[in-house]
Amino acid sequence: MIKINFFLLAALIIFSSSTFAEIAYQFDDPAQEKRFYSLISEIRCPKCTSGSIASSDAPVSRDLKNKVYKLVIEGSSDKEIKEYISDRFGVFADYRPPLEGANYILWLSPFIFFFVIVAIFFSKRRV
Numbered sequence: 001m002i003k004i005n006f007f008l009l010a011a012l013i014i015f016s017s018s019t020f021a022e023i024a025y026q027f028d029d030p031a032q033e034k035r036f037y038s039l040i041s042e043i044r045c046p047k048c049t050s051g052s053i054a055s056s057d058a059p060v061s062r063d064l065k066n067k068v069y070k071l072v073i074e075g076s077s078d079k080e081i082k083e084y085i086s087d088r089f090g091v092f093a094d095y096r097p098p099l100e101g102a103n104y105i106l107w108l109s110p111f112i113f114f115f116v117i118v119a120i121f122f123s124k125r126r127v
Helices: 002-017 030-042 059-074 078-089 103-126
Strands: none
Touching: 030 059, 030 078, 059 078
């Protein structure tokens, strides 16, 4: 009875450890590896609204990590990879959206907000 329980426990440990295994990516050189990890930390997970695909374990983020890995290995530039992600998931997927089109409001709104607050502050002091 003790042997059966031991073998069941050992089998449980062996089979459950594969569930928590992390996918290891193989790179030709350290520069590719650095680019890959930099890119996945700059791409927002489509399912997790505030996390990057590097920190997410959602199925869509795993697929995106694999796609980014393939594109890095194939020699695509960072700009091409981010364009691919933006075309598929929108500009929201990039933590650093480009300064163009509707993103002007996104980039300029902190400054506009600051100047409005300063104007309100000084107008209240004079009265």
